[in-house]
Amino acid sequence: MADLVSVRRDTYFDSVALMLVSRDAAAVGGVDQASAVAATPLNLELLQGQAFSLPEDLGPNDLVIAIRAETEAAAQAALAAVEGSLAEQRRSAPVGRALAPARSLRSAARRHPDLSLAFISVPGRFAAYEAAQALQAGLHVFCFSDGVSIQDEVALKQRATELGLLFMGPDCGTAIIDGVGLGFANAVQRGPVAVVGASGTGIQELTCLLDAAGVGISHAIGVGGRDLKREVGGLMTLAALKLLAEDVETKVIVVVSKPPDPAVAGRVQTAAAETGKPVVMALPGLTSSLSEAAGVRLAGTLEAGARLAAELAGGEGWATEEPPVAATPGLIRGLFSGGTLCTEAMTVVAQAGQVVHSNIPLRPEWRLADSRTSEGHCFVDFGDDELTQGRAHPMIDPSLRNERFQREAADPAVGVLVLDVVLGYGADADPAELTRLMRRALADRPGRLTVCISLCGATDDPQSLEAQATQLRQAGAVVTRSAAAAARAALLAAGLK
């Protein structure tokens, strides 16, 4: 027989509650008897009568838990049952009444100890506080909010690293964790490729292209657009690589980012090599030469990155898209909701020897003086911070881009428009308005205008990829699945290739 006596000083529970707690503990296998009682003289006398040896200095405000069991392990199990029930007593809401919603992430975490992640999409100026609170509460963070200063980002990521948590963001658009899409994500099939992305639409494009090639995704971890900048030093990319190295489902890893800081890129490559898994770094817009580390392959576009990953994962059936296009010579104007898709398309156009103006230019000298006024071949990212201040992301609210579309389509100098349409969870459910505008624009300038649409989506997306593609083609668009292919089609139509 094993006796176990545990005392909690100055702890009061009402006697009925203690009775129920004792009863539950006594029901644990191998337990002869279990009592959780206030240390009143009467109760102490009873316990002494049962030959429990008790501390001398107990008072009526103390709680005594006395357990007798066949084995020490059974006694410990009964004690754990008592502790658990006592804790439960303090958590329950009254029966038949709904609790008002939590007012803070900390409160939610306290109410629900099983919470694992905080999804933060509050206005940017409040985001750092919410995120700090979430990390402190032990939650991983998905921070959709933008407008967090880089200093705050560094502090939050350092804190997350200390706590062994992920801080995805800020301005993180997409993640897929165990098949669950967070933010703007597509219903891609599950499989061996993991993506670490400093870009939401970059992740979407990659995962959808792999999906189209029949290759599934294990996880996609967003890290925020600035993670590979010098100041942030790739903190979360490194953390994600570590997680994925240990993840049994993951066989191949793709890192997606705008061209990183060279020193950070070096560190990421080293960490990538250390995963022991083949890693592809897909860096659209990459101009400088970055040497490949062992086991790490570099790709200058998302499309090339996806193709490499598909090959490494043993996928078959990769088909390069070459849709037929009619010639409509003129300037190319790109109107994008996804920054990385915009960069991807620009990269293709620039590789064809063209100057590409943009609000997110490939080269500093190509920066638009005013993102609202186009110059030459010109690509605008409507998801850029400057154009989302005080308004929803263009994937939720496409009105700004639709307005610009009409303007560009009517410009006689313009021969080709390139747009992205991004499907998936959270995205504008039906780009019907765009279809209507497109029909009208093409009817107004027959034979003089081409609209190329990069349709980013997965077969199982809620909007139905097939139906959307059909609808857009019927409206007269050249539809591709990749932004790179849309850009190539645009070059062809503009007579630049």
Add this chain to the structure above:
Amino acid sequence: MNAAEGGGILGRPLQVANAGVELFADTLSQQGVPVERIEWLPAAAGSEGTLARLAAQEARIAKANDEAVRRMQEAKPMLIGVGRAGELVPDLDRHTLLHAGPPIDWPDMSGPLRGAVLGAIIYEGLADDPETAERLAGSGALRFAPCHERGAVGPMAGVVSASMPMWIVENVSHGNVAYCTFNEGLGKVLRYGAFDTEVQERLHWLADGLAPVMSAALARLGPLDLRSLIAQALQMGDEGHNRNRACTSLFLRHLAPLLPELTLPSAQLARAAAFIAANDHFTLNLTMPAGKATADAAAGVEASSIVVAMARNGTEFGIRVTGTGERWFTGPAGVVEGLYLPGFGPEDANRDIGDSTITETIGLGGFAMAAAPAIVSFVGGRPEDAVSATESMYEICWAESAHYQIPALSFRGTPLGIDCREVVHTGVLPFVNTGIASRKPGVGQVGAGLVKPPLQAFAAATAALAGELD
């Protein structure tokens, strides 16, 4: 198990808390992921910068708050005796008067506080009539100081003068002491600004009649565990601020067996017992110093955002936060929304007054409203309104009391440790129960109800904390 306690993120079921755009919560729900939707509202305008600065200090503040709350939890206030204010309170001579709330001078004092000051002047024999007393009060010859700055607390006007008897409450866990005057009962009483002969006579009886009885009784009884007494009272329908009936009854139960054994005139003993029995709020003046002794245990914790005092002087509502030391942060005292005694209405009400908000500061009063269904008429009339009131306070508190529990919430601990950041962050204001004094000196209590503290006091405290930590 939160992630930091060993749960990773890959390969275990996601459970998400959503703060912000509902659409994202919807997409998760569509995918069958459990989502806890936060009712997120932007913090008060102007405070976003402060909160952003504090974000970087979250870990440090959290650690400090754990420490501050740990001390409050450990604090064990015991009633150890009775003494005279002038002998107990440091530097309290006949020309010094303590008052409730943050610092205030005579010209800014409201009616009830002025009335109580006049009453105390007369009581101390510094003047024979109200006119002379008023001249003295305004002459600059008296010193006024907040009770809170001298280890004391006072209900309503909270005026304390040198020869008043006071309870001595010691937090035996940390050794700090708090004092409070005796409760005078309801009606025309000094703490509500009344000062006439009836008030004076009662004050003298408290000093000469009741104090010796209490002193002798406590000598017999030994230190009385107030934390336990209050905990039991909460189980019996008190919340420790506007309802003290159970606590007073329990207190009397401790005294009853030994009163007949005291070697004092039986008439004196009988009057003492009758006085306590007739005054439901008698033990408010024990709960308050118990609160003060508890909150003071958490004083001086650097970087902590926990509120350690809330107090009103009838003109301003002030708070102190442990991480910003002894500074007061104030805003205008609110108008109490409440129920009025027959013949009185809102036009008779003075602004919020008293140190009794020390009860809310340690998780009693409005914070423990769910424990007191008998007084739900103050909060809307239904028991569920009282439960909601308490539940909303968990949103701004750092922890839950290990000692004070609420039967209606399955014995959950009351919300403990107001986090001034969270008041600003959520806009949820501390829920304060209180009595209502007449705005005119000399009238007394006109009702009781609820009052909203000024958000600006919490915003200022939070900004000051951010300043200290930068």
